[in-house]
Amino acid sequence: MNFAGKAALITGGAQGIGRAYANALLDIGMKVCICDILEEKALEYIESLPETQKNNAIFQKCDVSSFADLKNAFQRVKSEFGRLDIVINNAGVICEKNYMKEIEINFIAVIQGTQLAFEYMDINKGGHGGYVINTSSEAGLAPCFLAPVYSATKTGVVGYTKSLGTDYHYQKTGIKVNAICPGSIDTALLRDFPSGSIDDEVSKEKMLLRKPIKPDEVGKALLKLLADDKNGSLLRIDSDGLRYA
DSSP states (O other): OOOOOOEEEEEEEHHHHHHHHHHHHHHHEEEEEEESSOOHHHHHHHHSSSSSTTTEEEEEEOOTTOOOHHHHHHHHHHHSSSSOOOOOOOOOOOOGHHHHHHHHIIIIIIHHHHHHHHHHHHHGTTTOOOOEEOOGGGGGOOTTTTTTHHHHHHHHHHHHHHOOOOOHHHHHHHHEEEEEESSSSSHHHHTTTTHHHOHHHHHHHHHTTTOOOOOHHHHHHHHHHHTTTTTSSSEEEEEEEEEOO
């Protein structure tokens, strides 16, 4: 499929995995809206892009725990780009002491972002169909005793993705829904894991045993998922490489 000229919305797009997603999509000629609370980082990122890509990226300040902010982001994409083809629900946090924040950002915002994606991309509502990509985690595929609520939210994302990524929903809407499940990725989220977990010291010990990979590898995973034209699939990416779960 040719993605040149098509448009994507990425939550948590200012840094880390979200930025890697943006780079990957810009490289195949897409237009992207970076949605994040980190305005300075997002604007610095856009300013750093090659001139050929700079005009294809916009920033929308967005706290995904605010449904109003999410709605504004979708409206901005439609008004700026005239269409929406890919929605990536990527924003995430680890903060076991404030588990409601984890649930709001990691799970409820994914549901709300997906529902908005269906409103804007449904072929029966004036959309062109497209893809919803949710960032889950290896913690969504197996228990994580150091971050149980985080693991629960990411497991929820897996179940939600697989439930919507079915022929029933695709035939009605023209939208395919998949998830990427990263392992240890060299991001701020990984570096913040010990302080966000239930046991700082044990988390630090466990992290010494891991082999983080660069966020760009997750960007490559996104392109593979799109090239494979999957629906209801979970793509794992970590130091062992890419494989479907």
